[in-house]
Amino acid sequence: MTCEDLELSVLTEEALNDEARAHLASCARCQAFQSGSAQLLADAALPEPTAEEKAALAGLAPRLLQGWRVVDRRRSFARRALGLAVAACVGAAVASAALLPHLQPRVPFAPAGDTVTASEWPLESGLASSSDTEDELDAYEVSWPSP
Amino acid sequence: MDVNAVASERAKLQLISARAASDAELCRDFLDGNTQAFGELVRRHQDLVHRLVRRYSKDNDGALELAQRAYLQAFEAARRALPRISAAATAGGEVPFRSWLLRIAINLGKNQLRDARRWQKVSVEQIDIEKRVEAGALQAMERAQREALTREAVLQLPKRQREVFSLRIDGGLSFADVAATLGITEGNAKSHFHYAVKRLHQLVQQRLMGEAS
Numbered sequence: 001m002t003c004e005d006l007e008l009s010v011l012t013e014e015a016l017n018d019e020a021r022a023h024l025a026s027c028a029r030c031q032a033f034q035s036g037s038a039q040l041l042a043d044a045a046l047p048e049p050t051a052e053e054k055a056a057l058a059g060l061a062p063r064l065l066q067g068w069r070v071v072d073r074r075r076s077f078a079r080r081a082l083g084l085a086v087a088a089c090v091g092a093a094v095a096s097a098a099l100l101p102h103l104q105p106r107v108p109f110a111p112a113g114d115t116v117t118a119s120e121w122p123l124e125s126g127l128a129s130s131s132d133t134e135d136e137l138d139a140y141e142v143s144w145p146s147p
Numbered sequence: 148m149d150v151n152a153v154a155s156e157r158a159k160l161q162l163i164s165a166r167a168a169s170d171a172e173l174c175r176d177f178l179d180g181n182t183q184a185f186g187e188l189v190r191r192h193q194d195l196v197h198r199l200v201r202r203y204s205k206d207n208d209g210a211l212e213l214a215q216r217a218y219l220q221a222f223e224a225a226r227r228a229l230p231r232i233s234a235a236a237t238a239g240g241e242v243p244f245r246s247w248l249l250r251i252a253i254n255l256g257k258n259q260l261r262d263a264r265r266w267q268k269v270s271v272e273q274i275d276i277e278k279r280v281e282a283g284a285l286q287a288m289e290r291a292q293r294e295a296l297t298r299e300a301v302l303q304l305p306k307r308q309r310e311v312f313s314l315r316i317d318g319g320l321s322f323a324d325v326a327a328t329l330g331i332t333e334g335n336a337k338s339h340f341h342y343a344v345k346r347l348h349q350l351v352q353q354r355l356m357g358e359a360s
Contacts, residue, residue, distance in 0.1 A: 011344055012322060012337045037344055043297035044347065045316050046201055053207045057197050060211060061189040064218050065182060071219060 203256030
């Protein structure tokens with residue numbers, strides 16, 4: 001049995017065995033610790049709650065319930081607001097996806113003042129007489145079976 | 148609420164009161180909307196919570212405020228963990244509502260203490276001493292000073308030692324309960340308490356010597 005062991009037994013209020021009692025009887029340091037720690041713990045302990053404190057404590061449950069309801073109300077309001085915000089975002093996204101093609105500006109096929117005339121068609125231009133076009137025409141004619 | 152629902156609620160309450168409902172059952176009933184279960188759950192632990200938070204409060208209003216916040220946070224935690232709680236309860240698991248509540252109370256107290264230090268509030272102990280000095284008893288004053296020094300020193304203990312000390316001395320819990328609340332072994336709880344007392348003794352001696360010089 002060491003002094004440390006005895007200190008632990010004293011503090012944890014374990015029943016002292018014969019060996020511990022013998023050690024305590026012969027060790028001045030442990031005797032001082034026993035009395036000192038008892039005084040220390042008594043000093044550290046808070047006084048018992050007064051009657052006023054107890055009376056105030058009795059009203060804790062109703063106060064708490066009220067507080068809980070406030071918190072609950074705030075939470076449900078926040079949840080509803082969040083739901084509305086999410087719904088609004090989804091609605092905006094769907095609406096913008098549906099309306100986007102209609103909102104895009106239409107590019108005119110031929111801008112006003114720049115009308116294409118018959119003489120400007122590719123077949124009438126130099127392109128129609130290009131060698132590529134002629135080759136294609138030749139191939140087309142040759143491909144028919146002779147009668 | 149229709150007649151059947153009222154009858155069912157009444158039967159449930161009778162059943163619960165007949166066999167002293169567990170915290171988990173009361174918690175679940177409250178979150179289902181039963182306010183009587185809420186009241187029972189609060190009353191069951193309010194003395195203990197109040198005793199714990201008193202050490203960290205300036206006055207009784209502050210202690211009640213801390214107790215209220217501790218309960219609200221514990222209920223909020225219970226609401227979030229309710230599916231897990233139900234599973235644990237059906238599997239025979241213990242629901243740690245009280246542990247949550249006590250740990251939250253201690254943590255709130257610790258935060259309160261930190262804020263109080265930050266704002267350099269007047270110590271309640273000092274007010275207490277001044278009141279007693281007015282009474283004029285020298286012996287009472289010396290004792291009050293010693294108590295104030297000791298209680299102030301408690302607040303300077305390392306976190307785990309302070310938690311164990313507070314649950315043991317303020318809450319009056321057994322070492323097994325202290326260990327269960329903090330999620331440590333009983334031997335560990337005893338060891339922390341031992342170190343806490345020794346450290347407290349040192350702190351008080353230092354302060355007494357400092358005052359004397």
